[in-house]
Amino acid sequence: xxxxxxxxxxxxxxLTNEIGLLKRDYEGxxxxxxxxxxxxxxxxxxxxxxxxxxxxxxxxxxxxGIGCSSKTPAYFLSGAHGFNSVHGRMPSVAVGAHAGNRxxxxxxVSGDGDSLSIGFxxxxxxxxxxxxxLYIIENNGVYGLTKGQFSAAxxxxxxxxxxxxxxxxxxxAVSTAISMGSSFVARSFSGDRxxxxxxxxxxxxxxxxxxxxxxxxxxxxxxxxxxxxxxxxTRDHYHPASQTDFIPPASEIKVSxxxxxxxxxxxxxxxxxxxxxxxxxxxxxxxxxxMRYLEHxxxxxxxxxxxxxxxxxLPEMHRxxxxxxxxxKDVPFEKLNPGSDALAxxxxxxx
Amino acid sequence: xxxxRVNDFVLxxxxxxxxxxxxxxxLLLKALFRMGIPVTGKNLFPSNIQGLPTWYGIxxxxxxxxARSKRVDLxxxxxxxxxxxxxxxxxPGGFLVYDxxxxxxxxxxxxxxxxxxxxxxxxxxENFSDARVxxxxxxxxxxxxxxxxxxxxxxxLRSLIEETFASKPKLVKSNLKAINLGFNYAKENxxxxxxxxxxxxxxxxxxxxxxxxxAAGLGCVxxxxxxxxxxxxxxxxxxxxxxxxxxxxFRMDEETGQKNYVIVQAEDELAAxxxxxxxxxxxxxxxxxxxxxGISLMSExxxxxxYTEIPSVFFDVQRVGPSTGMPTRTQQCDIMLCAYAxxxxxxxxxxxxxxxxxxxxxxxxxxxxxxxxxTPVFVLSDLDIGMxxxxxxxxxxxxxxxxxRGKVLTSEDVEKLEKFYRYLDVDGDxxxxxxxxxxxxxxxxxxxxxxxxxxxxxxxxxxxxxxxVDRLLxxxxxxxTLVPKPVxxxxxxxxxxxxxxxxxxxxxxxxxxxxxxxxxxxADYMRVRAFPFNGEVTRFxxxxxxxxxxxxxxxxxxxxxxxxxxxxxxRKLVPVLHYSGMPMPTSCVVEGICEHLxxxxxx
Numbered sequence: 009x010x011x012x013x014x015x016x017x018x019x020x021x022x023l024t025n026e027i028g029l030l031k032r033d034y035e036g037x038x039x040x041x042x043x044x045x046x047x048x049x050x051x052x053x054x055x056x057x058x059x060x061x062x063x064x065x066x067x068x069x070x071x072x073g074i075g076c077s078s079k080t081p082a083y084f085l086s087g088a089h090g091f092n093s094v095h096g097r098m099p100s101v102a103v104g105a106h107a108g109n110r111x112x113x114x115x116x117v118s119g120d121g122d123s124l125s126i127g128f129x130x131x132x133x134x135x136x137x138x139x140x141x142l143y144i145i146e147n148n149g150v151y152g153l154t155k156g157q158f159s160a161a162x163x164x165x166x167x168x169x170x171x172x173x174x175x176x177x178x179x180x181a182v183s184t185a186i187s188m189g190s191s192f193v194a195r196s197f198s199g200d201r202x203x204x205x206x207x208x209x210x211x212x213x214x215x216x217x218x219x220x221x222x223x224x225x226x227x228x229x230x231x232x233x234x235x236x237x238x239x240x241x242t243r244d245h246y247h248p249a250s251q252t253d254f255i256p257p258a259s260e261i262k263v264s265x266x267x268x269x270x271x272x273x274x275x276x277x278x279x280x281x282x283x284x285x286x287x288x289x290x291x292x293x294x295x296x297x298x299m300r301y302l303e304h305x306x307x308x309x310x311x312x313x314x315x316x317x318x319x320x321x322l323p324e325m326h327r328x329x330x331x332x333x334x335x336x337k338d339v340p341f342e343k344l345n346p347g348s349d350a351l352a353x354x355x356x357x358x359x
Numbered sequence: 360x361x362x363x364r365v366n367d368f369v370l371x372x373x374x375x376x377x378x379x380x381x382x383x384x385x386l387l388l389k390a391l392f393r394m395g396i397p398v399t400g401k402n403l404f405p406s407n408i409q410g411l412p413t414w415y416g417i418x419x420x421x422x423x424x425x426a427r428s429k430r431v432d433l434x435x436x437x438x439x440x441x442x443x444x445x446x447x448x449x450x451p452g453g454f455l456v457y458d459x460x461x462x463x464x465x466x467x468x469x470x471x472x473x474x475x476x477x478x479x480x481x482x483x484x485e486n487f488s489d490a491r492v493x494x495x496x497x498x499x500x501x502x503x504x505x506x507x508x509x510x511x512x513x514x515x516l517r518s519l520i521e522e523t524f525a526s527k528p529k530l531v532k533s534n535l536k537a538i539n540l541g542f543n544y545a546k547e548n549x550x551x552x553x554x555x556x557x558x559x560x561x562x563x564x565x566x567x568x569x570x571x572x573x574a575a576g577l578g579c580v581x582x583x584x585x586x587x588x589x590x591x592x593x594x595x596x597x598x599x600x601x602x603x604x605x606x607x608x609f610r611m612d613e614e615t616g617q618k619n620y621v622i623v624q625a626e627d628e629l630a631a632x633x634x635x636x637x638x639x640x641x642x643x644x645x646x647x648x649x650x651x652x653g654i655s656l657m658s659e660x661x662x663x664x665x666y667t668e669i670p671s672v673f674f675d676v677q678r679v680g681p682s683t684g685m686p687t688r689t690q691q692c693d694i695m696l697c698a699y700a701x702x703x704x705x706x707x708x709x710x711x712x713x714x715x716x717x718x719x720x721x722x723x724x725x726x727x728x729x730x731x732x733x734t735p736v737f738v739l740s741d742l743d744i745g746m747x748x749x750x751x752x753x754x755x756x757x758x759x760x761x762x763x764r765g766k767v768l769t770s771e772d773v774e775k776l777e778k779f780y781r782y783l784d785v786d787g788d789x790x791x792x793x794x795x796x797x798x799x800x801x802x803x804x805x806x807x808x809x810x811x812x813x814x815x816x817x818x819x820x821x822x823x824x825x826x827x828v829d830r831l832l833x834x835x836x837x838x839x840t841l842v843p844k845p846v847x848x849x850x851x852x853x854x855x856x857x858x859x860x861x862x863x864x865x866x867x868x869x870x871x872x873x874x875x876x877x878x879x880x881x882a883d884y885m886r887v888r889a890f891p892f893n894g895e896v897t898r899f900x901x902x903x904x905x906x907x908x909x910x911x912x913x914x915x916x917x918x919x920x921x922x923x924x925x926x927x928x929x930r931k932l933v934p935v936l937h938y939s940g941m942p943m944p945t946s947c948v949v950e951g952i953c954e955h956l957x958x959x960x961x962x
Contacts, residue, residue, distance in 0.1 A: 064800075065800045065803070066796075066797060066798060066799055066800040066803065067797060069641070069796045069797075071637075081805075082805055082817070086803065087800030087801075087803050088796075088800070088803055089640075089794075089796035089797075089803050089804065089805075089806075090803075090804075090805040090806065090807075091637070091640060091805075091806045092805065092806065092807040092808065092809070093633065093636075093663065093806075093808070094633075094659050094660060094663050094808060097629060097630070097633045097659075097660065099630075099633075100625065100629065100630035100631075100632070100633025100634050100637065101633045101634070101636055101637035101640070102637060103588075103623060103625075103630070103633070103634045103637060104586065104588065104623075104633060104634035104635060104636060104637020104638035104639075104640070104641075104645060105637035105638065105640060105641045105796070106637075107586045107588075107621040107623060107634065107637070107638050107643065107645075108585070108586055108621075108637065108638035108639070108640075108641040108642060108643030108645065109641040109642065109643065109796065109797050111797060112641065112796060112797050129626055129627065129630075130626065130629075130630055130633075132626075133625075133626040133630065326621075329618065329621055330616060330617055330618055331617065331618055331621055332612060332615070332617040332618060332619050333617070334619075335641075335643075335797075336585035336586060336619070336620070336621060336638070336643040337585070337641055337642035337643040337795065339585060339619050341583050341761060341762060343619055344580075344583040344585065344610065344619060345580075345581055345583055345760075346580065346581070346605075346608075346609040347756065347758055348755070348756040348757070348758050350609065351581070351754055351755075351756045352753075354577075354608075355567045355753050355754060358567035358568055358569050359389075359392065359393065359563070359564070359566070359567055359568065
């Protein structure tokens with residue numbers, strides 16, 4: 009439980025990153041989730057990704073809604089401020105936080121209930137504003153804390169632990185986000201650490217709203233035969249459409265790649281994303297082709313993963329607003345307050 | 360009517376909404392204001408964009424009364440749909456001006472009023488060619504008619520028009536032409552001025568005309584608010600419009616064109632509340648303007664902010680409820696909702712402005728209080744204050760003012776601590792220090808609406824839970840000492856009768872006190888300006904035997920709050936209620952009090 013102090017072991021030979029921090033400096037409180045929960049693997053990937061990026065912990069804010077997924081921000085990066093908001097409303101708090109201080113690196117963790125049911129509206133509007141954040145949906149197709157009800161992400165025909173068959177079509181976060189005009193949409197699997205770390209890094213560096221839908225099996229309520237969000241089912245139907253490499257600013261692309269099978273996407277800070285196509289002809293920058301491909305694979309029952317769509321040119325919220333570069337919270341009061349003379353002049357027009 | 364009444368009359372203008380009568384009415388109001396006469400303008404409009412009846416009432420009162428009067432001394436009836444009703448509303452001895460382009464002898468059959476027909480449409484059709492201009496100029500022409508009938512200074516009208524259309528000289532010409540058409544017709548056909556008339560009096564140069572929403576929006580700019588989030592809702596929309604307009608004026612970097620403000624039109628009120636919390640959490644002053652339905656939607660986040668202690672400012676420009684109610688009518692019906700908004704044990708400071716002057720002042724103090732107390736603070740205005748035109752003393756600003764950011768630890772402060780605990784009450788005032796994200800990893804903490812202890816950690820321990828919520832009660836006591844005190848007006852004579860009111864009911868009570876005194880009835884008056892009630896409120900309640908609680912809702916909500924929070928004998932508190940959706944008239948207060956006292960005398 010979280011009130012038990014996590015043992016901190018100083019092992020010789022541990023690696024430090026560029027800002028001299030160990031990986032354990034990116035950890036948080038001990039997880040209270042069930043043993044084997046997919047969410048814990050995502051947390052571990054988050055720790056790895058933030059450490060690899062040499063992210064100063066205090067520059068990050070971690071936000072979430074309500075549910076098992078939303079507990080996880082407590083389990084990584086204890087040096088960052090966290091905000092466990094109300095159910096389905098994490099995106100609005102992120103909008104406010106980013107409005108108030110645009111320099112913060114915003115990591116949002118949500119779940120399928122949190123983003124696709126109660127918070128469907130806010131999810132859509134975070135995408136629409138292209139809020140500069142990483143938005144992870146830890147997707148297990150089930151309400152765990154209330155003991156196993158289907159969520160809106162549960163596939164039609166999938167079976168609950170109690171044996172009920174889901175009658176409703178699922179809401180797919182990936183195709184929904186793409187159709188709403190998202191600038192960055194990825195899907196991954198909690199069991200694929202390497203892919204996940206890469207997508208988290210890419211999502212954090214992407215200058216806009218990076219949606220990462222992660223299939224994350226619930227070992228207690230959704231890991232049985234007949235579930236389409238179990239470890240077994242996901243592994244059997246796992247289909248990477250692209251593989252991402254992240255190239256920091258001012259580094260050369262050393263990875264070998266064949267012309268026509270890869271795409272290089274340059275981000276605003278000069279870093280690059282190298283997308284290797286698993287399926288020939290897959291183009292993550294072409295929205296209509298992506299939609300067609302996803303629909304085709306869905307019909308085959310495949311869980312397509314990787315960075316599925318990207319458009320690094322879409323302006324994020326502050327670029328559209330033309331907000332000053334200084335974070336709002338740091339603008340000196342003298343610049344915000346017009347003063348008594350201005351008030352007098354203004355009122356001359358009110359007579 | 361033969362009695363001459365100078366600077367003491369009520370005009371009402373009935374038109375169709377969407378025809379551009381607002382500028383004509385504004386012109387009349389400003390002209391009277393510049394003649395030094397105390398005036399107020401109240402708009403009665405439908406929840407509709409075009410085609411429905413709308414009225415504008417102007418009250419001139421040399422005594423300075425601001426309340427709505429039920430009298431109509433002069434009605435300008437320009438809406439055929441409402442002719443009959445408009446005529447019925449004229450006080451006996453009063454006047455009715457109508458467009459006689461289409462004579463309506465049969466309808467206009469009252470003998471106790473004077474009917475003045477002016478062929479407004481005909482005059483405009485003969486003098487202007489463009490169809491839209493004809494409609495607009497018809498409005499300006501009735502200003503000319505009223506200028507003649509009421510003896511309004513035409514040089515003032517001329518300069519007002521010249522100022523308004525300074526950049527469009529063509530419009531100055533056409534507007535002046537329309538004024539003259541009406542003015543000359545009235546002069547040639549009627550005995551001008553009428554017994555009710557205007558006369559240049561005092562000096563209004565230290566006053567302004569403004570609505571409460573504009574004043575509150577301006578207050579947010581002066582308070583240093585940088586983030587505004589909202590979802591459009593009548594009657595609060597004008598507040599964000601004003602904030603935006605003043606930000607454009609004062610908050611743009613001239614060189615770069617960059618903005619020192621962020622205004623987010625949210626997807627709904629839930630999101631607006633979330634945005635306000637997020638921005639305040641990171642240290643930017645943020646607010647949302649809304650109305651009752653918005654508060655209902657925001658309630659979950661309001662409770663969250665109370666429990667996690669995030670400063671936040673909510674403006675509730677009240678309108679008629681319940682549900683959608685009557686969106687364009689006024690009430691004071693959310694005081695109970697806001698006092699305890701959200702599930703669980705919650706209570707929130709409220710500021711209760713009575714006019715635009717206080718909207719400006721209280722907008723500023725709301726941010727200071729919210730940050731000092733680290734809690735949601737409500738400013739409860741209403742449609743009457745927010746959207747109507749009020750004459751108020753000019754706004755003052757003290758350039759030495761600096762925002763009270765409350766207990767915020769800097770990165771350096773945090774370094775000096777052995778360890779930072781978010782909810783530890785070090786000073787004994789119930790307020791713990793907070794840190795801001797982005798500054799120091801040592802000051803990092805986790806905001807959570809679930810059970811947490813004084814160290815900021817998750818808890819399900821009964822003791823730790825109680826420890827925290829009990830500390831919030833200590834903070835509530837501190838709030839009592841920080842909120843604005845009530846305004847008390849002592850009667851000339853010792854009296855056991857008291858009146859309590861708040862917000863826009865003030866004007867009616869002020870006028871009622873004079874009328875009651877003329878009837879030999881003396882009462883002390885206390886205007887409550889904030890919640891929680893401080894000691895002065897309790898003492899006033901204790902000191903008087905009979906207290907009339909005057910307010911604009913059906914259920915006597917302020918009275919209920921007083922009973923709950925002051926432990927007073929409920930029988931002492933007599934409700935005087937007005938909840939028709941129209942601004943409270945003075946007569947309601949006088950009649951309510953007289954009725955109760957005479958009943959008691961008989962018994």
